[in-house]
Amino acid sequence: MTTPFPTALSGAHTVLVANRGEIAVRIIRTLRRLALRAVAVHSDADADAPHVRAADAALRVPDYLDAAAIIEAALAAGASMVHPGYGFLAENASFARACAAAGLVFVGPPPEAVETMGDKIRAKRTAAAAGVPLLPGFAETPGRPMSDAELAEAAARVGYPLLLKPSAGGGGKGMRLVRRPADLAEAAAAARREARSAFGDATLLAERFVERPRHIEVQILADAHGNVVHLGERECSLQRRHQKIVEEAPSPLLTPDRRAAMGKAAVAAARACGYVGAGTVEFVVPAAGSAVPGTAADHFFLEMNTRLQVEHPVTEAVATIRGERGIDLVEAQLRLALGEALPFTQDDVSWSGHAVECRIYAEDPARGFLPTGGRVLLLDEPAGPGVRVDSGIAEGTEVTSAYDPMLAKVVAWDRDRAGALRRADAALARYTLLGCGVNTAFLRALLARPEVAAGDLSTELTERLRPELAAGGQAGEEVLAAAALDRQLGLRPAAGTANRFAVPDGWRLGAPAWTVWRLRPAGGDAVTVRVRAEPGAPDRFQVRLGDGEPVPATAARSADGRGLHVVLGGRAHRYARAAAGRDLWLGRDGAAWHIREETRTAPLRRTAAPADGAVRSPMPGTVLAVPVAPGDTVRAGQTVAVVEAMKMEHPVTAPCDGTVAELRARPGQSVVLDALLAVVTPASGPERSAPTATEEQS
Incomplete structure (x- = not known):
């Protein structure tokens, strides 16, 4: 730098x-x-x-x-x-x-600035006094929560939809969107619970919700001598659960005049609280052509983060000081904390090229971005021109729910936005992490969307597209066939094996027999895959998925066991691989699949998993509440337990109408992914058990 x-x-x-x-x-x-x-x-x-x-x-x-x-x-x-x-x-x-x-x-900044901007209510009052536009809203008095009637009256004055937020924190924790007066009291109660758990303060504020807003923030630097400059903006509109997953600089929305206006507002907010150091002023920006009732402004103060931001690398990549690109914001923090004056002015700042940052999270997009966990078995991070990876993990790292699920950031720079998006996608395709579910494939699918390419962004876009984007991350037939072939390779006899019949790979004196594998991809139903080696060719196979026709294949592991090369029906693929017991991980082009080998002869029931009445934890975490008791009658979708992970509450619901026959969850209990919390006996009666191995063979 x-x-x-x-x-x-x-x-x-x-x-x-x-x-x-x-x-x-x-x-x-x-x-x-x-x-x-x-x-x-x-x-x-x-x-x-x-x-x-x-x-x-x-x-x-x-x-x-x-x-x-x-x-x-x-x-x-x-x-x-x-x-x-x-x-x-x-x-x-x-x-x-x-x-x-x-x-x-x-x-960091002076404690007084931290206190002013750390309390969202005081922060908004300070920003308003500095002339920075605010959204219409209201706030509770600390220590005195509003009654339901007071809430309803204040909300009616501001208008719906309304966004409730904790005054004391951020990161999306405790936020609730309320569209109807009838939902206000329940939403406020849940927001207070989560705010108290995450921040120790249940005080709420509310503001008019902007439909399909953009989230744009401005990086500022301030010294102890009264000098404040901004280094431009970051577009942070691609979010899930009110938390950012993709950021870029500069924003594709802003013109130079609008950038200058928002930068001026950010500098004014920093001056108003006596800021020193590196900080970020965040704004809500309505979509093009839309307006907020009761105000003519086109950007509104959201909050100020009195610290370095996760997404600071995109600013470092594009900010140019007197023609030199690549300022180190951590170095700037150190120097400003030691009392040095800024050696440049706003006129010295410009921007060069475009940068995109993608956050790698331990989470499952197909299950609503719930946190995952596990031991990192294999890690291969991209490198090269225009690519930077900030990572906090290594092979052997245990990823748990004890800390935030963000593991790393992949940052790409190029001369223009289209080039930066291409470079980011290529870097994600080379990012491989096996042993813990991550969102890399989802990020690639998101970057490929036409809305993203066109810069038509909003904070709800990712959630709206999630079902479509997450579907592409499921293990398809090629992946399941590759997993079965890898398992088959593991059955090969060691050199010098005396009794060839003792090796369970289907070898026979005549033609090899089919080996039947029952494989369950994470988040999916078990699938039967049959594999048979070609006579006299130990690397050549026939593969049948379910009742399909046999397909010719070849397979070989790399010498170090970290790779798998498969040719299936004429299509060749190279996979990264890692195995732990009956669990196999395969990775390719940024995607990763977790596949578990199950009993080879006993099929699992073909009905949907919830039909057996099992209520399982969708992520590792802590049981917060259990609002039912054994013998209670419940309806499908009724909350059976509430599990907390990353300071956020996740209700776990009954899969069917029925009676709580077994209850294992208890408040305060730590649970792992898929832990059995309860069993609900379906109202229509118990389902027939899966056939046994003997039944299938007969």
Whole structure:
């Protein structure tokens, strides 16, 4: 990266990074470039994490939210500065003050600015006083929630649809969209519960909801000498669950005049709260041709994030200072925290090319983006011109529900937007992670949409397209055939095997027999695949899926076992592969499939999985509530348990009408993916059990 700062960083500093994952690795990369000593902290689960290995030293802390332990670690390590990253304590004013009291430089804004902008109600009042447009809305008084009647009256004045938000936090947690007065009270109660769990504060604010809005944010830098500049905007409209998954810079919507107007508003908001450091001012922008009743503005203050943002790399890729592209925002944070003045003005800032960032999440788009988990068995990250990967994982990393499901970011730069989108897609096609379900294939499908290519974006676009985009990630016949062939290769006899009949690969003195595999792809029904080796040709096979016709195939694993080459019916494919017991992972072109080998002779029932009345957890998490009891009569779709993951509530519902025959879930219980929570006996009576192996063979 280039730097607009003309002098060396003053002092020989040791910096403690009070974070984990990709952001800690990214901060440490800058510290190494600046020849500063980097100290990491880690929980017990992260003792061998990549950010720990990247640092010069590492100290254990009980929890990343334990401010006292982190300050104690910083002092023990001889640190003079603490960089909070983002999340955890990054926007905690008390932590910033505690750092100062301990003689440590907090790499962030003054505590007063954190408090002002960390409370959405105060933030909006501050922005309004600075002349920044706001959406019509209202807010509760902290510590005094509105009654249902007061809520209804205030909402009627603002108008529907209405968006409820926690005052104390972000990340989409606790947000509820209310379209009808009849839904307001229930939505407010749920929003308060989630806000209290995530942020310790149930205070809500509400604002008029903009249909199909765009989410555009502006990066600012401010020094302690009164200088504030903006580095342009980022388009963050591609989201799921109110959280961003694809960001780009610059926005395809903004003209130079509109960019200047929004930049001016962001600078005014920063000045109004006495900001110092790197920050982001976020705006809601109505779709082209639409307007918000009661106001003539074309952009509205949403909030200010008083920290480095996840999506900062796209700004680093395009922002140009006096003709040099590639400013390092972490370096800027360090220098501004040490009291340096900005060495450039707004007139020195321009932009070059286009950048796109795609977030790699441990989640399943086909199941509503629910978090996944598992051990990373194989990881291959892309590289090359115009491609950057910020990653916090390695092979062997255990991905759990204890932390945010974002694992890495793939960033692509090119001279124009079309080129950046192509380069991002190509990079995603080369990104392979096996052992934990991720959203890479979904991201590729999203980037390929004509709406995205045309820049016709909105915050609801991803959710609206999800069923169509997620369907392409299911394991098709080619993948299932490849999985069966890989399993078949695993049956080969070891060299020197004396009793050839003892090897269960279908070998016979005459013609080889069919080996029957029963395979279940994650999220799908089990499928029967039959494989038979060609006589005298151990690498050539016949494959039958279900009742289909035999198809000729060849298959071979790579020497290291990490690859599988398959030719099926004349079509050749190379897969990345990783296996753990009966679980097989195959990856190709950015997609990954988890396929489990089941009993080879006993078929599973062909009806939909929920027909057996089993209620299973759709993700790893913690049981928050169990509103039913054994013997209760329930209706299909009625909530049986509420599971919390990543501080968000997920109701788990009855699959059919019936009676709660068994209840295993209890509040506070930790559960894994697909854990049995309850069993509902269908109202029409129990279903016939699946046939046994003996029944099938007879």
